[in-house]
Amino acid sequence: MKDSLLYLAIFTIGLVLALWGVLPDVLLSASISKWILYGLLFFVGIQIGSSKGAFWAIRSIGRRIVWVPVATTLGTFAAAAIASLILPLRSLTDCLSVGAGFAYYSLSSILISGYRGAELGTIALLANIFREFMVLVFAPWMVKHFGPLSPICAGGATTMDTTLPVITRYSGTDYVVVALFHGMIIDFSVPLWVSFFAGLG
């Protein structure tokens, strides 16, 4: 929990500094965080390469690995359908479109803005940022109560990049291969599902 509070504080500091407008423009460009991300992935790679069981795990996981993205997709869509019952302003396909972003907020928000307008696009942006953020902050809690696959399913399309480090840290290096496989499958499925649901009615 101490880690979670630290993460929350750092995120808030970034948010407040940007609101104040005291940050130099250099920091606002997306390319900086992209390079930090690549650096991060490099270190995650080092962790995978230097851990003993990782290569062996690739073969031993086997076919059951495909159930992980299935769980993510079905769990998300079922819950998004329930969300549409709670939110009077949002239709079933609104909620399914936003849910189908699977934390891939940049792509899903742009696609949804195109199909349904800026408001739902902004909701998609926020909801999918929240989703990534929840994994970054609550990964230890998720692992404790829902098992080591839970931050992977919750992380959606981000489990091959931004949330991979927390998954490595809290589910263990054994699950890195599952996270990479899952992230790739979900990542590819986002534009398909979003176009499908946002294009309906």
Next chain:
Amino acid sequence: MIQILLSIISGVAVGYAVRRSAFTKYVSRVIQIIILLLLFFLGVSVGSNKEVVNNFGTIGLDAFVIAALATLGSLIGARMVYKLFFERKKNDV
């Protein structure tokens, strides 16, 4: 996509080469520091998006409800798949 895979693959190669060195003990610490940096930039990108900031209240609540439920749904799915396919084979994961 290509950059992402290249970053990981080159890291794996370096990691495999240095797997016996003491340096690998500090890798998880470095990773945590980089996560903090990325979270800072996530905050910056939310705070510098005018449209998001202006409508944060009304739109934010709907977004939060969808995100919280979608996350919970996938957590339940994750637990079911873990119980069905992973737990009993714990030793070979």
